[in-house]
Amino acid sequence: MSGLAQRVPGLGYVALGTSPTPVRPLHLDLGADVWLKDESVFGDGAWGGNKVRKLEWIIPEAQRRGARTLFTVGGIGTHWGLACALYGREHGLETVLGLVDQPVDDHVREQLARLEASGARLYRFSSTRRLKLAAPWILLRHRPWYLPAGGSNAFGTLGYVEVALEIAGQVAAGELPAPGTVVVPVGSGGTVTGLTVGFRIAGLDTRVLGVVVNDMLPLDAPAMTRLARRTSALLRDRGLTDVPELEEGDFDLRDDWLGTTYGDPTPASVAEVARAREQGLDLEPVYTGKSLAAIRDLAASGGSSLPGPILWLNTHGPR
Numbered sequence: 001m002s003g004l005a006q007r008v009p010g011l012g013y014v015a016l017g018t019s020p021t022p023v024r025p026l027h028l029d030l031g032a033d034v035w036l037k038d039e040s041v042f043g044d045g046a047w048g049g050n051k052v053r054k055l056e057w058i059i060p061e062a063q064r065r066g067a068r069t070l071f072t073v074g075g076i077g078t079h080w081g082l083a084c085a086l087y088g089r090e091h092g093l094e095t096v097l098g099l100v101d102q103p104v105d106d107h108v109r110e111q112l113a114r115l116e117a118s119g120a121r122l123y124r125f126s127s128t129r130r131l132k133l134a135a136p137w138i139l140l141r142h143r144p145w146y147l148p149a150g151g152s153n154a155f156g157t158l159g160y161v162e163v164a165l166e167i168a169g170q171v172a173a174g175e176l177p178a179p180g181t182v183v184v185p186v187g188s189g190g191t192v193t194g195l196t197v198g199f200r201i202a203g204l205d206t207r208v209l210g211v212v213v214n215d216m217l218p219l220d221a222p223a224m225t226r227l228a229r230r231t232s233a234l235l236r237d238r239g240l241t242d243v244p245e246l247e248e249g250d251f252d253l254r255d256d257w258l259g260t261t262y263g264d265p266t267p268a269s270v271a272e273v274a275r276a277r278e279q280g281l282d283l284e285p286v287y288t289g290k291s292l293a294a295i296r297d298l299a300a301s302g303g304s305s306l307p308g309p310i311l312w313l314n315t316h317g318p319r
């Protein structure tokens, strides 16, 4: 059951996974005391937590609005778009996807085949600019509810407000020490923002370090503060009192581990994925590998910007 839905009955919620997700010490010799919260097991096992956590709030809101169609955007290998298409369909919603070309490898090819088989209506574009030009026509034709890339609107962000409350519950139950820092990758911002809002609501002074892995979207403190404020306003509107108003200083976002661009593995992230595999963890080098590389580097430089204990979220879904 969702702690947030219990606290804010005015919010629509549909359970799509089993929670709380487990926590345990992480033995990867990162040079610091690191715990793992394993979001990879959330959902039906096919996806992991990151996308499904957001859809638990987006799908009921779409139904409340009377929307019959979701419209969202991403690359031709978008996992978010596929999750939207499959979970949406299960709940009677059609999905329209605006897909922008990206470098094709085997993984992207397979993913595109899954998108084509998903029942979603696909529109393909050679660039983001062309997608933006076509968007008004798509909106007119399908009259959808538009969801930004990665599902990081205020409703999607609630998924990680929920995770922060879940972590607070696990701390209270003695399952892990209160984290000084939580580390997550930042691809569209909902994860880092939801956690930051959620810890404030839970009364924990845990900091969230966001390792920015996407240079295609504005993912700086002003942008995350705006998303946090929209999320807080939504919570207030649906009946939660004493919702914090976040400031830019509440966000610690760093792009030092991005490498050349979004989607490009770095030698450090590839090395983290290989080390994790030896310990039986299945990761990838574009999000999770880069966030582990950040922990290793910051711990090696004295760890002053990384107050412990550290909690690292494995947001990768074993697909």
Ligand SMILES: Cc1ncc(COP(=O)(O)O)c(C=O)c1O
Binding pocket: 050, 079, 080, 150, 152, 185, 186, 187, 188, 189, 190, 191, 192, 287, 288, 315, 316, 317
């Ligand atoms: C594995 C993984 N981790 C983290 C993220 C980042 O989450 P957000 O988009 O909420 O910033 C994503 C997003 O695409 C992801 O696929």
